Amino acid sequence: MIVDPRRVIVHKSIKSQDGMVVYRMSRDQRVQDNWALLFAQQLADQMETSLLVVFTLMPHYPNANQRHFDFLIKGLQQIEKALIEKNIPFVLLADDQPMKLFEQYIKKHGVTTVVSDFDPLRHKQQWIESTNQIDNIAHYEVDAHNIVPCHFVSQKVEFGAYTLRQKINRLLPEFLTEFPKLHAQETKHTIGIFPINWDEIKTLLSSSENISPINWLQPGEEAAHIMLHQFIETQLPFFNIHRNHPEMNGQSNLSPYLHFGHISAHRVALETLKQPISDSRDAFLEELIIRKELADNFCFYNSKYDKVEGFPAWVKKDMELHRQDVRTYLYKLDELEAGITHDDLWNAAQHELVTRGKMHGYMRMYWAKKILEWTSSVEEALQWTIYLNDKYSLDGRDPNGYVGIAWSIGGVHDRAWFPRPIFGKVRYMSYSGCKSKFDIKRYIQNNTLE
Numbered sequence: 001m002i003v004d005p006r007r008v009i010v011h012k013s014i015k016s017q018d019g020m021v022v023y024r025m026s027r028d029q030r031v032q033d034n035w036a037l038l039f040a041q042q043l044a045d046q047m048e049t050s051l052l053v054v055f056t057l058m059p060h061y062p063n064a065n066q067r068h069f070d071f072l073i074k075g076l077q078q079i080e081k082a083l084i085e086k087n088i089p090f091v092l093l094a095d096d097q098p099m100k101l102f103e104q105y106i107k108k109h110g111v112t113t114v115v116s117d118f119d120p121l122r123h124k125q126q127w128i129e130s131t132n133q134i135d136n137i138a139h140y141e142v143d144a145h146n147i148v149p150c151h152f153v154s155q156k157v158e159f160g161a162y163t164l165r166q167k168i169n170r171l172l173p174e175f176l177t178e179f180p181k182l183h184a185q186e187t188k189h190t191i192g193i194f195p196i197n198w199d200e201i202k203t204l205l206s207s208s209e210n211i212s213p214i215n216w217l218q219p220g221e222e223a224a225h226i227m228l229h230q231f232i233e234t235q236l237p238f239f240n241i242h243r244n245h246p247e248m249n250g251q252s253n254l255s256p257y258l259h260f261g262h263i264s265a266h267r268v269a270l271e272t273l274k275q276p277i278s279d280s281r282d283a284f285l286e287e288l289i290i291r292k293e294l295a296d297n298f299c300f301y302n303s304k305y306d307k308v309e310g311f312p313a314w315v316k317k318d319m320e321l322h323r324q325d326v327r328t329y330l331y332k333l334d335e336l337e338a339g340i341t342h343d344d345l346w347n348a349a350q351h352e353l354v355t356r357g358k359m360h361g362y363m364r365m366y367w368a369k370k371i372l373e374w375t376s377s378v379e380e381a382l383q384w385t386i387y388l389n390d391k392y393s394l395d396g397r398d399p400n401g402y403v404g405i406a407w408s409i410g411g412v413h414d415r416a417w418f419p420r421p422i423f424g425k426v427r428y429m430s431y432s433g434c435k436s437k438f439d440i441k442r443y444i445q446n447n448t449l450e
């Protein structure tokens with residue numbers, strides 16, 4: 001067995017010896033180190049049939065704009081090439097009703113087996129449901145994103161990192177194993193394969209909102225691996241200290257790659273574990289494994305992950321007590337978006353988000369908490385924070401984002417703190433606190449409007 005069956009959710013398992021196997025790639029956009037692709041190849045080998053990879057592209061994907069599409073398309077172009085080297089065809093289906101087109105495609109071309117990759121977000125789970133509704137196919141969902149599969153490690157919303165950590169750590173030796181190699185497909189499959197007209201695809205996407213693409217990091221698997229090795233060589237030994245210094249470049253910058261699936265967290269963990277044991281190595285693995293997989297757990301088991309209703313009961317009760325609290329500053333959405341508040345540190349963070357497409361992790365907490373402090377209600381704060389994060393962050397529209405925001409504004413996975421106005425018992429962060437922890441002047445200089 002190449003792929004651990006505990007990684008796989010069997011939705012429908014008709015026995016079929018003919019027809020093709022399709023891997024419907026979505027969250028895990030890579031050819032190397034991809035358990036869903038490996039599982040699809042394993043099935044195709046067993047059935048002695050062909051494997052192909054299909055990507056369903058939604059030109060009006062929720063909250064995606066040209067910044068995201070630029071990164072996505074360049075990554076997909078590299079995937080097409082890498083798959084051709086393995087003799088595995090790559091099909092791109094573009095439509096705003098992707099699952100309808102996907103169903104037509106598999107019916108027309110005699111596909112009998114579909115493998116999907118796992119994504120806990122609501123609309124992606126609806127795609128899984130739509131695939132389940134297609135008659136006469138087998139359908140498998142493979143968690144290729146988490147090291148320990150999300151559905152397997154826990155069957156409920158975890159209280160926090162402390163409850164999930166022990167479950168993950170117990171299973172890690174069984175799951176954190178080296179990947180087998182994807183082998184080249186022997187027969188050249190031609191049915192239902194048509195060349196991808198990338199120019200046409202780009203034209204189709206050009207109507208999306210014009211947020212400028214990012215050029216300080218390159219998309220794709222190769223660039224992701226270069227970034228990983230650079231980080232390990234230069235930054236990992238200092239991660240424990242530098243990660244809390246937004247004025248320095250001490251984080252890995254892997255989140256856009258992890259979000260688009262250009263690199264697997266599993267590979268990142270394997271490479272990191274080759275380094276000497278240190279507090280920095282432990283701190284990085286805590287973020288990469290425990291915090292990241294906790295976010296998937298929350299979104300998978302709490303369908304209200306981006307709503308106030310999804311916050312813990314103690315926070316919802318507490319928030320009611322503070323609805324009428326006086327807000328010294330109240331900003332409109334366009335003022336926040338333009339980064340023109342009274343707070344130069346916050347404005348710098350917003351500027352970093354808008355121009356770089358990635359805000360430093362420490363600043364994300366401060367940034368979100370201040371939006372709660374400066375808006376008229378917790379609902380408005382949550383909605384606007386998600387809007388800004390998803391619009392400008394290259395790694396936005398991700399479970400980590402919804403949970404990071406829910407942690408900052410709604411106390412999710414956190415404990416109750418000493419009560420104060422507006423925040424109630426949700427943890428507060430202040431300008432002076434930041435000033436005492438890092439060189440805020442330098443951060444502001446690095447991220448000031450030209």
Ligand SMILES: Cc1cc2nc3c(=O)[nH]c(=O)nc-3n(C[C@H](O)[C@H](O)[C@H](O)COP(=O)(O)OP(=O)(O)OC[C@H]3O[C@@H](n4cnc5c(N)ncnc54)[C@H](O)[C@@H]3O)c2cc1C
Binds near residue numbers: 368407
């Ligand atoms: C308000 C707010 C919004 C956020 N929005 C996003 C988002 O849209 N997308 C996103 O990927 N992350 C988000 N995060 C989590 C975290 O800030 C980023 O993952 C991290 O800053 C990404 O940079 P990096 O890859 O250089 O991180 P590193 O510090 O190098 O960490 C490596 C990896 O560990 C994981 N990780 C690190 N911190 C966290 C965390 N707190 N929770 C979950 N996983 C974590 C990420 O996968 C990250 O890429 C948000 C956090 C907050 C508080």
